[in-house]
Amino acid sequence: MSIQTVHVPLGDRAYDVVIGRGLLAEAPRYLAPHLHRDRVAILTESRVAALHLGAVQAGLGDIVSSALQLAPGEGTKNWAGLAQSVEWLLDEKVERRDLVMALGGGVIGDLGGFAAAVLRRGVRFVQVPTSLLAQVDSSVGGKTGINTRHGKNLVGAFHQPVLVLADIDLLDTLPRRDFLAGYGEVVKYGLLGDAAFFEWLEANGPALAAGDHALRQYAVHRSVQMKADIVVRDETEQGDRALLNLGHTFCHALEAATGYSNRLLHGEGVAIGCALAFELSARMGLCPQETPSRVRAHLRAMGMATDLADIGGDLPDADALITLMGQDKKVQDGRLRFILARDIGAAFVCDDVPGDVLRAVLDDALAARRD
Numbered sequence: 001m002s003i004q005t006v007h008v009p010l011g012d013r014a015y016d017v018v019i020g021r022g023l024l025a026e027a028p029r030y031l032a033p034h035l036h037r038d039r040v041a042i043l044t045e046s047r048v049a050a051l052h053l054g055a056v057q058a059g060l061g062d063i064v065s066s067a068l069q070l071a072p073g074e075g076t077k078n079w080a081g082l083a084q085s086v087e088w089l090l091d092e093k094v095e096r097r098d099l100v101m102a103l104g105g106g107v108i109g110d111l112g113g114f115a116a117a118v119l120r121r122g123v124r125f126v127q128v129p130t131s132l133l134a135q136v137d138s139s140v141g142g143k144t145g146i147n148t149r150h151g152k153n154l155v156g157a158f159h160q161p162v163l164v165l166a167d168i169d170l171l172d173t174l175p176r177r178d179f180l181a182g183y184g185e186v187v188k189y190g191l192l193g194d195a196a197f198f199e200w201l202e203a204n205g206p207a208l209a210a211g212d213h214a215l216r217q218y219a220v221h222r223s224v225q226m227k228a229d230i231v232v233r234d235e236t237e238q239g240d241r242a243l244l245n246l247g248h249t250f251c252h253a254l255e256a257a258t259g260y261s262n263r264l265l266h267g268e269g270v271a272i273g274c275a276l277a278f279e280l281s282a283r284m285g286l287c288p289q290e291t292p293s294r295v296r297a298h299l300r301a302m303g304m305a306t307d308l309a310d311i312g313g314d315l316p317d318a319d320a321l322i323t324l325m326g327q328d329k330k331v332q333d334g335r336l337r338f339i340l341a342r343d344i345g346a347a348f349v350c351d352d353v354p355g356d357v358l359r360a361v362l363d364d365a366l367a368a369r370r371d
């Protein structure tokens with residue numbers, strides 16, 4: 001499959017998402033229009049660096065690069081990780097017209113993008129997403145930020161990259177657990193707005209996960225195209241962009257409850273959150289009663305977590321989870337808002353979810369952990 005480009009037309013913040021194999025060997029060609037001098041500061045983490053930093057730096061040819069290797073994992077996406085990144089960029093004397101490269105999964109993309117956003121009040125950055133999740137979702141759309149003790153992504157900025165290079169070959173080294181977590185966000189696109197894509201995933205998901213490059217590229221391209229279309233309509237989430245948050249009110253509360261740890265990866269929380277959002281939709285009589293089972297069946301067929309019962313260790317009770325949801329950025333006038341669905345591919349924003357139905361969905365899901 002040849003190289004594909006999704007253009008994100010955001011006026012003076014427009015950029016291309018380039019998707020394909022072997023892209024990093026060609027990096028100077030893609031970077032050239034964005035360079036004022038032949039220099040790039042790379043923010044990455046040690047796991048990705050051990051596998052790919054050498055090849056990335058070699059591929060840069062005459063472009064001089066230096067790199068900061070942060071600790072891998074969600075635990076780095078916080079104030080300390082931000083301070084470390086920004087101080088290093090200042091040590092490196094990165095100037096306003098220079099380019100920062102975020103080389104890694106969603107953690108590095110979100111953190112590196114935010115560091116670039118606040119450095120000297122805004123330096124341009126390029127996303128080089130190395131995980132499936134980052135290629136289909138986090139590298140596109142300009143949401144950058146960090147977690148705080150109050151919750152997920154609560155401090156951040158909209159800061160669009162100037163370029164995204166999604167090299168499909170990088171996914172070959174991704175551990176299966178991380179690949180499937182990223183697949184949670186891929187399924188989300190089908191569920192929120194494209195029933196035909198969900199059907200395609202039901203048919204092709206297993207081969208895609210097994211390593212088929214053409215199928216992977218199709219899924220990345222379709223996801224990025226869907227995300228770009230939504231972001232262009234509503235860059236700063238005043239309305240429609242919230243659809244991309246399907247499953248996330250549940251997910252973010254669960255990530256907070258599990259301490260942003262290996263117990264629950266973001267994409268795993270998204271898959272469980274999507275299943276719960278469809279359950280809630282069915283209980284409110286908004287979508288057919290059999291739809292939540294179909295959603296779960298596909299996730300199960302892929303070997304993914306679908307229920308609270310799949311999360312190891314203790315979880316807080318329903319009331320405590322609902323309290324955690326109170327910090328969600330979609331909250332308006334103190335009311336929770338959820339992304340619910342009338343069917344697969346037909347999501348919408350709902351601000352009148354009855355508290356007792358929400359509590360019942362969570363109580364039942366928590367009770368199933370004890371069975």
Ligand SMILES: NC(=O)c1ccc[n+]([C@@H]2O[C@H](COP(=O)([O-])OP(=O)(O)OC[C@H]3O[C@@H](n4cnc5c(N)ncnc54)[C@H](O)[C@@H]3O)[C@@H](O)[C@H]2O)c1
Nearest residue numbers: 047072105106107130131133137138143170173174178266
């Ligand atoms: N900004 C957005 O729009 C957006 C969208 C979705 C998710 N996110 C954020 O993204 C983060 C999750 O991203 P993630 O799942 O990529 O997590 P991650 O960055 O922690 O990467 C997942 C794991 O895969 C490893 N890894 C990454 N690329 C690899 C490769 N090519 N080969 C081998 N190992 C590799 C990492 O070391 C890590 O252990 C969360 O913080 C989430 O909130 C942001």
Ligand SMILES: O=C(O)C(=O)C[C@@H](O)[C@H](O)[C@H](O)COP(=O)(O)O
Nearest residue numbers: 137141143152153241244245248329
């Ligand atoms: O890009 C968006 O908009 C999304 O909601 C994509 C989500 O997958 C992503 O996890 C995002 O970071 C969540 O946004 P938040 O505003 O709820 O923190």
Ligand SMILES: [Zn+2]
Nearest residue numbers: 185248266270
């Ligand atoms: Zn997400």
